[in-house]
Amino acid sequence: MKVVVVGGTGLIGSRLVTTLRERNLNVVVASPSSGINTITGEGLARALNDAQVVVDVSNSPSLQDDVALRFFDTSGRNLLAAEKRAGVKHHVALSVVGTDRLPESGYFRAKMAQENLIRASGVPYTTLRATPFFEYITGIVEEAADGDVLRVSPASIQPIAADDVVVALRDVTLSLPQNRELEIVGPDRFRLNELAEQILAANEDRRTVIADAHAMYFGAILRDDTLIPGDHPRFAPTRFEDWLRLYIAQALAPAF
Numbered sequence: 001m002k003v004v005v006v007g008g009t010g011l012i013g014s015r016l017v018t019t020l021r022e023r024n025l026n027v028v029v030a031s032p033s034s035g036i037n038t039i040t041g042e043g044l045a046r047a048l049n050d051a052q053v054v055v056d057v058s059n060s061p062s063l064q065d066d067v068a069l070r071f072f073d074t075s076g077r078n079l080l081a082a083e084k085r086a087g088v089k090h091h092v093a094l095s096v097v098g099t100d101r102l103p104e105s106g107y108f109r110a111k112m113a114q115e116n117l118i119r120a121s122g123v124p125y126t127t128l129r130a131t132p133f134f135e136y137i138t139g140i141v142e143e144a145a146d147g148d149v150l151r152v153s154p155a156s157i158q159p160i161a162a163d164d165v166v167v168a169l170r171d172v173t174l175s176l177p178q179n180r181e182l183e184i185v186g187p188d189r190f191r192l193n194e195l196a197e198q199i200l201a202a203n204e205d206r207r208t209v210i211a212d213a214h215a216m217y218f219g220a221i222l223r224d225d226t227l228i229p230g231d232h233p234r235f236a237p238t239r240f241e242d243w244l245r246l247y248i249a250q251a252l253a254p255a256f
Contacts (some may be wrong), residue, residue: 065106
């Protein structure tokens with residue numbers, strides 16, 4: 001089976017490519033660096049020739065509202081049109097839990113536009129919505145930094161390890177299209193400000209975290225249930241405390 005992974009050089013994409021190739025699949029890495037560009041359309045027809053599945057894990061180069069919307073709209077239209085011409089049997093996309101519950105965020109609106117394009121395309125699909133990755137929590141926290149204080153939303157969050165997202169994407173890729181949105185989340189629920197405190201403590205960072213219900217997240221104020229899944233998500237196995245322990249061990253490991 002031929003699988004095209006769009007965004008196959010990123011955090012999720014590169015790991016997905018590896019695990020699919022371990023299943024002896026013919027995997028094409030689609031990225032501008034490989035001469036396949038969903039914005040310009042360059043190389044798409046060649047890449048999708050004889051492909052059965054396309055997995056889109058690409059992301060906008062910027063979180064700025066207009067840039068993100070332009071990216072997901074242009075990339076989605078070009079990719080889905082090329083898939084229809086090539087007769088692709090399954091379009092798999094990675095999205096975000098809460099996409100439909102945070103329209104105040106320009107980035108979330110852009111992801112919603114991407115999902116709408118997929119649903120209307122006529123290409124059989126499965127969209128996997130994931131909660132924020134453990135690996136991205138530090139970056140999310142740093143967005144709240146103001147000197148020695150970090151004002152972080154106390155909204156509930158159920159983050160997930162990137163490797164668990166990869167496993168779920170692999171399983172979806174090897175399955176029949178669901179023609180709906182699925183959700184995958186981490187096993188434990190936290191307050192976002194609590195995670196911030198744990199990350200700072202792990203890094204021996206003495207800055208103060210203040211729980212602020214008006215703190216911004218991707219340009220919007222979170223409600224307590226914005227990032228919480230629906231009734232029947234898939235639960236990933238990796239606990240944050242186990243991931244954090246490994247993260248600290250790797251940070252302290254001597255470089256050779």
